[in-house]
Amino acid sequence: MPPKKNSVSNSTSPHAELIIEGARQNNLKNISLSIPHNAVTVITGVSGSGKSSLAFDTLFAEGQWRYVESLSSYTRMFLDRVKRPDVDRLTNIRPSIALEQKNPIRTSRSTVGTTSEISDYLRLLFAKIGRLTCPDCKLEAVAHHPTTVAQDLLDRFPKQRALVCFPKSAPHPDALEFMTTSLLKQGFIRVVINQQLINLNTDAFPSPLPSELLVVLDRLTLDQES
Structure with missing residues (x-):
């Protein structure tokens, strides 16, 4: 055996x-x-x-x-x-060495992404093929040309009156008169507050004022001629 x-x-x-x-x-x-x-x-x-x-x-x-x-x-x-x-x-522990987590040389490429140049390519990917989504409505944000925006308004609201406005922060009540005078000097005579059209020459401001108001840039009718 x-x-x-x-x-x-x-x-x-x-x-x-x-x-x-x-x-x-x-x-x-x-x-x-x-x-x-x-x-x-x-x-x-x-x-x-x-x-x-x-x-x-x-x-x-x-x-x-x-x-x-x-x-x-x-x-x-x-x-x-x-x-x-x-x-x-x-x-079974051995003699140890610890390296301080600090880079004494200050440079714009101070992270792993920038040092390895991955961030440069990621930036291109997000800019060229990335899709931006609105956090509120969850719809994709798409760039529009003024012509396509105008055509969309004509299709959805034909022959209706429209206001072209831009937002402006509402001033402190003590500075309300100064803002009114400044807007009138620039040629703006109407504002929209709480969906109400206000004439700066004749109408009084509602109280209290919201944090933001809309200055009327133009009024028009949505048709091909305008």
């Missing part, structure tokens, strides 16, 4: 990963996890989820503390004391 071969275990080395148990530093809620060594590990999450508390205040702080403790007492005199993190156990 041939000798029985020893089975080879496929388990990884017990030192192949960093093991964190019961991390409670800052806003960490007693979390436990393992992070593989010799690999790139990204810690992501929303703001305030504890990314910095885990990476800097727990892993870096413990690795730095253990490294400093391995030095002689004379050398430790010249180093800042590192506070140990609030964690039950950290296994």
Whole structure:
């Protein structure tokens, strides 16, 4: 009978990963996890989820503390004391290095999108093939030519009276007379307030005034001649 071969275990080395148990530093809620060594590990999450508390205040702080403790007492005199993190156990941790998240060189290309030039192409995509949607009516915003706008009005409101207006912020009651005089000097004699046509020469302003009024630029009848 041939000798029985020893089975080879496929388990990884017990030192192949960093093991964190019961991390409670800052806003960490007693979390436990393992992070593989010799690999790139990204810690992501929303703001305030504890990314910095885990990476800097727990892993870096413990690795730095253990490294400093391995030095002689004379050398430790010249180093800042590192506070140990609030964690039950950290296994297989190595000496750590932390890089400050700061770019001393100020430039317009300071983000990942601008540095990689992805933002330039995204800007072209949004400008050329993007579709702008109104947040209120949920309809697609389409650019119109004045001719198409005029034809649409003729088709929808034939032979009806129309006002061409532009919005203007309503002034403080103390400055109402100044606004009236200024509009009259510019040739505007009518405004629309609360869907009511007001003649600046003869009519009184309603009270209270809304936050915005419409200055009448022109009055016309919707037909081909006008």
